[in-house]
Amino acid sequence: MVDLLFFGIFAAIAVLCAINVVLQKHPISSALSLVGVMGSLAVLYLMLGGVFIAMAQIIVYAGAVMVLFVFVIMLLNAGIEVRRGRSWMATIFGVPALLGLLGVLACLLARWFPDAPTIKFGDFTGGGAKEVGYALFTEYLLPFEVTSVLILIAILGAVVLARKELD
Amino acid sequence: MSPSIVFLIATSVKLAIIAFVLLTALAYIQWVERKVIAHVQVRMGPSRVGPHGLLQPLADVIKLITKEGVLPPQVNTVFYVAAPILAVFMALISISVIPFGTSITIMGHKTMMELADVNVGVLVILAVSSMGVYGIALGGWASNNKYSLIGGLRSSAQMISYELPMSLAIAAPLLMAGSLSLRDIVNAQHGSWHLIPRWAIFAYPFPQVFSFIIFMIAAFAETNRIPFDLPEAENELVAGFHVEYSSMSFAGFFMAEYSNMVTVCCIATILFLGGWHPLWPVKWGSDFAAPAIFAAAGLICIYHGINYVRPFDRITLPIFGVIFLGCAGIFLVPILVPILMPIFWFLAKVSFLLFVFIWIRATLPRFRYDQLMAFAWKFLFPVALVNLLLTGFFVALVS
Numbered sequence: 001m002v003d004l005l006f007f008g009i010f011a012a013i014a015v016l017c018a019i020n021v022v023l024q025k026h027p028i029s030s031a032l033s034l035v036g037v038m039g040s041l042a043v044l045y046l047m048l049g050g051v052f053i054a055m056a057q058i059i060v061y062a063g064a065v066m067v068l069f070v071f072v073i074m075l076l077n078a079g080i081e082v083r084r085g086r087s088w089m090a091t092i093f094g095v096p097a098l099l100g101l102l103g104v105l106a107c108l109l110a111r112w113f114p115d116a117p118t119i120k121f122g123d124f125t126g127g128g129a130k131e132v133g134y135a136l137f138t139e140y141l142l143p144f145e146v147t148s149v150l151i152l153i154a155i156l157g158a159v160v161l162a163r164k165e166l167d
Numbered sequence: 168m169s170p171s172i173v174f175l176i177a178t179s180v181k182l183a184i185i186a187f188v189l190l191t192a193l194a195y196i197q198w199v200e201r202k203v204i205a206h207v208q209v210r211m212g213p214s215r216v217g218p219h220g221l222l223q224p225l226a227d228v229i230k231l232i233t234k235e236g237v238l239p240p241q242v243n244t245v246f247y248v249a250a251p252i253l254a255v256f257m258a259l260i261s262i263s264v265i266p267f268g269t270s271i272t273i274m275g276h277k278t279m280m281e282l283a284d285v286n287v288g289v290l291v292i293l294a295v296s297s298m299g300v301y302g303i304a305l306g307g308w309a310s311n312n313k314y315s316l317i318g319g320l321r322s323s324a325q326m327i328s329y330e331l332p333m334s335l336a337i338a339a340p341l342l343m344a345g346s347l348s349l350r351d352i353v354n355a356q357h358g359s360w361h362l363i364p365r366w367a368i369f370a371y372p373f374p375q376v377f378s379f380i381i382f383m384i385a386a387f388a389e390t391n392r393i394p395f396d397l398p399e400a401e402n403e404l405v406a407g408f409h410v411e412y413s414s415m416s417f418a419g420f421f422m423a424e425y426s427n428m429v430t431v432c433c434i435a436t437i438l439f440l441g442g443w444h445p446l447w448p449v450k451w452g453s454d455f456a457a458p459a460i461f462a463a464a465g466l467i468c469i470y471h472g473i474n475y476v477r478p479f480d481r482i483t484l485p486i487f488g489v490i491f492l493g494c495a496g497i498f499l500v501p502i503l504v505p506i507l508m509p510i511f512w513f514l515a516k517v518s519f520l521l522f523v524f525i526w527i528r529a530t531l532p533r534f535r536y537d538q539l540m541a542f543a544w545k546f547l548f549p550v551a552l553v554n555l556l557l558t559g560f561f562v563a564l565v566s
Contacts, residue, residue, distance in 0.1 A: 028246070028308065035301070055290035063297025064327065067304070071323045074308045074316065129287065129347050 003047060003121035010047075014040035025080045027073045031066060038062040049124035052132045177278045185282060189262055193425045194224035200525045207529040218483035228418075236414035239310070246309035251412065251419030254302025258426035261295040264288045265433045266350045268443045268509035279350070280510070288349035289341060292434060293334060296389065300326045302423060303391075303398065307408035318407030321536065322398035325388055328543040329395075333385035335551035339378040339558040340367040340438045353442030362451070366441035372561040377554045379439040381547060383523075386431035388543070390424060392524060394531040397539060432520035433513075440516045443509030454504055457511045458495040465491030 017036035024030045038061040046054035136144050198213065198220065205212025213220030238244065263282035270279050285291050300323050307319015341347060344355040344367070358365045367375040388395040399407030409420045436442060445453035465488040472484030498507055534542070 028305075032301075032305075051287050052290070055287050055294050058294035059290065059297050063294065063300070064330070067297070067300050067323055067327055070301070070304055070308075071320065071327075074304065074320060074323075129290075 007044065007047060007121070010040040010043040014044070025083065027081070028070065031069045031073060034069070035062050035066045038066065045127075047121050048119070048127075049122065050127035052127055052129045173276050177276065178282065181278070181280075181282055185262065189259070189426070189429070190422075192429065193422055194228060196425050196428070196521060197227070197421075198224050199521075200528070203522070203525045204529040207526070218479060231415060231418040234414040236416060239411050241311040242411060243309040243311060246305045247411070248416070250302050250306030250309055251416040251423070252302075253305065254299065254423035255419040255426070257295055257299040257302060258423035258430070261292050261430045262426070262433070264291050264349065265430070265437065266353065266442070267513050268506070271506055281350070284348070284350060286348045289337060289347050289352075289438075292430070293330075293337070296427070296430075297330060299423070299427065303408050303420070306412065306420065307398075310408070310411035312411055314404045314406075315408045315410045318398040318404050318410070322391060322408060325391070325395065325397060325539060325543075328540060329385045329388035329547075332381055332543065332547040332551040333389060335548070335555050336378040336382040336385065337434075337438060339555050340375050342555075342558050342562050343367055343370060343373075343375065349437050349442075353437055353444070356441040357444055359448050362447055364441055364444060364446060364448075366439065366444070368439045372565045373558045375439055375558070377550065378558070379435065381551045381554065382435060382439070383520075384547060386435065387524070387527070388539070390427045390431060390524075392424075392428065393528040394534050395539060396533060397536055400533060428521060428524055429517070432517045432524070435520055436513060436516040443513040445508070445512050454508055457498040457508065461491045461495035461498065465489070465495060 014037050017033045017040065020033040021030045021037065024033060038057060042054045042057040042062065045057060201223075202212040202220070213223040216222045216226045238247070264285050265288075266279065266281040266284070268280040270277050272278075303326075304319045304323040307315040307317075307322065310316070340352065344352040346352055346355065356364075356366050356370070363369050365371075368379045387393075391398050398404075399409070401407075404410070409417055412420060445456070447453050468484045468488035468491060472480060472482075472488060475481045475484070497503060498511070
């Protein structure tokens, strides 16, 4: 019962922050709303039993990545964005179209996975660091290594770009 | 009583004790810092408010509370107000997962000496400290002032850079302990070989001396202390990210800095210095270290009170002497020894590290900004990486 309450609270925070990312005019406000989304997602992971993933979510996304976002926004001194008028089509049909799309998605999911089990909080216990590490280095070794090579390529690319600017 | 009610009561009591002790300690660390720096520089330090300036922190708190909180017209109000709150919140929250001692049993109910026993305590601390950057960065940006903006930018760049070697240095002792829970890490450092304690910095198979040094260097940078206090470099940035802050919002940043100092010292103690385990084994009489130290302090105070230099020493020093002797007596009560001795050792190590922080502030000059960055990326990070690899290699070799 308490789990459901907390799920409701943090799911609501996540959705509201996500909407706020789009609604805010100032880039810093949007970025901080995104931090809110990341943080409440971490709480949801935590409630589902993914302890390690929840902490990694905060350290990597809410901490490192978003701090870099905020850093860049501050460095560029981005001002308040100018809002141009929307097309009347978007104003009228935007919300109904979105709701329709969500309805279609929910309907399709229910049809494709009719016997999907209901998730209960506390059922899943394999979310500790040991289990995650074991899974990464046995079952998912290839994707893990490919991802690290990908990141290495990205770092090399950044270095090359930065060097060109110096010359 | 049902277990949940006991838990609720125990947690509330612990919360009250920790909050009171921590907040008082934060105020008095500043007094210690001013006194120590003053004595390093052959000055007196605070000596007007109360005996030996002991009431100075109280006076400072009253001053900060009653000062006018100026809201400058050019600031972004929401973030300007939120930034110090965020900073102090993130700084105080991480103390809740730190274990101070072993368990304590009152009326048949056993409770651990920490607020929350989290099995990923190390990660919680890293997560909270990575969120702490926002307070300073936002404060600098929202002040809408070029000095504070540069201070905030420097602070975020510095904290991101030094978080990497810090995390790598933390990972090495975790490999030796094989756990992410702070309590398990301390328990893994239990025992000793003859006189050498089995702490991580002395431990077989690979002593974590390098990790400890790397961690402490990174900790200085993470807490924006000298020699890495570039975000508030007075000679170039006036006061850095908190130029525009006054009254309690300024005090918020101040408290956050000192609270972060306490936290990193606690983590260093837990990860490298064996937490609450004594410096030498109990059978060699380590339980008598605390009474001996307090008794010596008390006797020295009384001696100087009798052979006084300043007139008021005749009254104040004997009082302190009696208080210290009383503390020594408390540590000799057999029923309290298993509770008090772990706390004594833990606090002694944390205080020593805090003293090192203050000592270095009194000794070293400030880095230049490019030196700061080059040091983090070109020296500290590779060294931390090699250290982690070596530790992993030796741990794998032994197991």
